[in-house]
Amino acid sequence: MRNTSGRGLRPNVLGTFDTVVMAVAGSAPAYSLAATTAVLVGAVGFAAPAALLYCALPMLGIVLAFGRLGRLDVNAGAAYSWVGRALHPFLGFLCGWALVVSTTLFMVAGSLPAGALTLSLFDPALAHDTWLATAVGAGWFLVMLLVVLGGARLTVRAQMVITGVELLILVLFVLGAVVRGGAAAAFDWSWFGFGHFDGVSGFASGALIAAFSYWGWDVTSNLSEETRDSRRTAGFAALVGVGVVFLLFEAFTVAVNVVLSAEEVTARGAADTVSLLGDAIWPGVGGKLLVVAVMLSTVATLETTLIQVSRTLFAMGRDRTVPAAFGAVHRRWNTPWVAICVVGAVALALFVAANALGSVGDILSGAVSAMGLQIAFYYGLAGLAAVVAYRRLLLSSVREFLLGGVWPLLGSVFMLWIFVESLTELSGASVVIGLGGLAAGLIPMTWYWRRGSSYYRPAKLDAVRTLAGAEGRHPDVPRQHRPDADEPLATDF
Numbered sequence: 001m002r003n004t005s006g007r008g009l010r011p012n013v014l015g016t017f018d019t020v021v022m023a024v025a026g027s028a029p030a031y032s033l034a035a036t037t038a039v040l041v042g043a044v045g046f047a048a049p050a051a052l053l054y055c056a057l058p059m060l061g062i063v064l065a066f067g068r069l070g071r072l073d074v075n076a077g078a079a080y081s082w083v084g085r086a087l088h089p090f091l092g093f094l095c096g097w098a099l100v101v102s103t104t105l106f107m108v109a110g111s112l113p114a115g116a117l118t119l120s121l122f123d124p125a126l127a128h129d130t131w132l133a134t135a136v137g138a139g140w141f142l143v144m145l146l147v148v149l150g151g152a153r154l155t156v157r158a159q160m161v162i163t164g165v166e167l168l169i170l171v172l173f174v175l176g177a178v179v180r181g182g183a184a185a186a187f188d189w190s191w192f193g194f195g196h197f198d199g200v201s202g203f204a205s206g207a208l209i210a211a212f213s214y215w216g217w218d219v220t221s222n223l224s225e226e227t228r229d230s231r232r233t234a235g236f237a238a239l240v241g242v243g244v245v246f247l248l249f250e251a252f253t254v255a256v257n258v259v260l261s262a263e264e265v266t267a268r269g270a271a272d273t274v275s276l277l278g279d280a281i282w283p284g285v286g287g288k289l290l291v292v293a294v295m296l297s298t299v300a301t302l303e304t305t306l307i308q309v310s311r312t313l314f315a316m317g318r319d320r321t322v323p324a325a326f327g328a329v330h331r332r333w334n335t336p337w338v339a340i341c342v343v344g345a346v347a348l349a350l351f352v353a354a355n356a357l358g359s360v361g362d363i364l365s366g367a368v369s370a371m372g373l374q375i376a377f378y379y380g381l382a383g384l385a386a387v388v389a390y391r392r393l394l395l396s397s398v399r400e401f402l403l404g405g406v407w408p409l410l411g412s413v414f415m416l417w418i419f420v421e422s423l424t425e426l427s428g429a430s431v432v433i434g435l436g437g438l439a440a441g442l443i444p445m446t447w448y449w450r451r452g453s454s455y456y457r458p459a460k461l462d463a464v465r466t467l468a469g470a471e472g473r474h475p476d477v478p479r480q481h482r483p484d485a486d487e488p489l490a491t492d493f
Contacts, residue, residue, distance in 0.1 A: 008225065009225045009335075010334035011151045011155065011225060013226045013227070014152060014223060014226055015227075015233075015257075016485040019220050019223065019234065019237035020237040020241060021156060021160055022219055022220060022304060023219065023237045024167070025159045025163045025219075025297075025301060025303070026220075026241065026299075026305075026308075027131055028297065028298065029167070029244075029245045029248040029249065030170055030290075030294045031294055031297035032212075032297075033213075033249065033253075033294075034113060034294040034297075035113060036212060037211075039209055040052075040206060040213075042302040046188075046190075046191050046257055048257065049250055049253045049254055049257070050191060050192050050193060050194065051197075051206030051207055051209070052213065053192055055209065055211055056242070057408055058415065059214050059242060060411070061410055061411025061419075062382060062383050062412070062415065063238050063242050063407065064386070064403055064408050065386035066218055066234020067116070067234065067239065068389075068404060068463075069461075070221055071083040071467075073085065073461060075449075076222055076314055077227045077312050077314075077315025077319075078221035078222050078382075079092070079099065079379075079381065080093065080312055081315060082382060082385050082386075082389070084096045084118060084455060085458045085460060085461035086385035086386075087381065087388060089449075089455055090449075090458075092455075093111075093316075093321055094438060094445070095378040095381050095439065097441030097445070098375075098441075099309065099374075099375040099437070100379040101374055101440070102374040102375055102437075103305045103306075103312075103343075104343060104346055105371050105433070106301075106305050106469065106470040107141060107347035108351060109439055110141075110298050110305065111298075111302065112130075112134060113137070114136070114140045114213060115135045115136035115137030115295040115297060117132060118137075118140070118295060118414060121291060134352070138351050141302060141344070141434075142344070143299075144299060148307060148340060150333055151335050152223065152226045152335075155303050158303065159300055166297045169293035170248055170293055173278065173282075173293075174251045176281040176282055176286070177251075177258065180281055182461065187257075187258055199215045202415070204418045207414075208376065208422045208426075210374055212371055212374050213245075213249060214400075214429065216241050216304060216305070217238045218308070219305075219307055220233075220235075222307060255277065260277060260280060276325075291364055306340065310317065311336065313336065316341050317336075317338075319454065319455040320451075321455045322448070370429075371434075373419055373426070373431075373435070376415045376416065376418050376419040376422075377416075377438065379411075379415045380412045380413075380414075383409065384408075384409070386460070387404075387409050393442060393463050
């Protein structure tokens with residue numbers, strides 16, 4: 001179906017470097033460290049570096065899956081489109097819905113710490129005022145919403161400055177931790193092993209939090225319709241982005257283990273961990289400088305998250321699986337303005353409702369776990385979709401078998417395993433939010449399926465057929481709409 005305005009997203013706006021910047025900003029290294037360090041240390045203690053390591057390996061399988069699927073189908077909906085065509089439209093819709101719900105939750109989980117951290121620069125006591133943190137965080141969120149509304153080019157220009165300063169500060173702190181040495185514990189290679197986990201369930205809990213830490217690199221796929229040579233660029237940029245944040249995550253969790261005790265981290269909570277670490281490495285100015293890095297990271301990832309949810313809703317509106325108005329594109333800025341404004345309104349309502357849950361730390365902990373469930377769900381299905389789409393090519397070479405079959409499949413199995421295993425370990429509120437959010441998607445799915453949306457009659461995603469049809473055709477033309485029942489099926493190119 002065509003979008004309601006008759007216009008699509010603006011093609012060829014982003015280049016390779018732009019997309020790499022977006023991938024790093026999407027994973028938000030400084031924010032992820034601030035949001036998850038206390039939760040991760042509380043769950044697995046000294047095993048935090050191991051949880052990040054053993055989650056990175058299957059995550060790379062999912063990165064490979066996204067890159068390979070993006071070569072076959074350039075679509076702003078990414079997993080929503082791929083899973084629907086390779087596995088089943090119902091599963092594809094739930095993948096898209098999981099991303100919409102998790103990114104909307106993130107507006108709260110990201111904006112509240114931004115508000116708290118901003119206040120802490122002036123008075124640390126103000127950071128614990130949930131209502132005030134909510135108001136300041138909402139202000140940051142509205143600024144980012146306006147930037148995203150202005151288009152992909154404006155967004156990436158802002159990202160280059162924000163993410164560049166953030167990474168510079170983080171690297172300086174890594175070097176500072178190396179020079180300073182340990183105060184709480186001596187470095188131990190066992191931190192990268194399985195010995196510090198509290199059994200299989202403990203490992204699953206840590207892996208679920210780690211999965212949330214890496215989340216966000218797939219914004220490159222949601223930007224594919226606006227990226228030059230996106231069939232290659234999106235996957236490459238995601239791979240580089242995950243590699244960069246993995247190195248930063250490992251360096252900082254090791255620094256936390258060395259410099260701070262587990263009791264200090266869990267007692268102070270997520271909102272204070274970064275300032276505590278900063279002051280320990282560089283007394284006086286260190287805490288505030290690292291808080292600035294986290295603020296910049298939060299601002300950056302709010303932008304990329306808004307892009308993910310708005311592009312996914314745009315694709316869903318274009319396909320008539322949600323109200324068609326979501327597929328409307330602004331005539332001047334070429335952005336899905338309806339989707340952006342609706343998400344903004346819902347997020348602002350959640351800001352207010354979140355105060356009923358308690359402190360900033362309580363809200364953050366519950367939201368991270370709930371989002372982790374939904375991320376594991378749609379990442380796992382996307383990995384499986386890649387194996388199914390390329391199934392007839394997997395035995396063509398050893399490289400194809402390992403990188404196209406074994407690794408994405410293991411990544412998929414791992415993600416779905418931690419999804420199931422964590423259900424018994426998480427709090428009741430996290431499970432209700434995570435699964436309830438997914439279940440809510442059954443309502444629009446059933447409604448638009450019964451109304452005959454062409455999304456539920458897809459052209460199957462098959463690598464052999466699609467790649468054969470690509471010969472002699474331009475690689476950058478995005479798949480702008482799905483055919484109606486009486487419309488001849490074109491290739492994805």
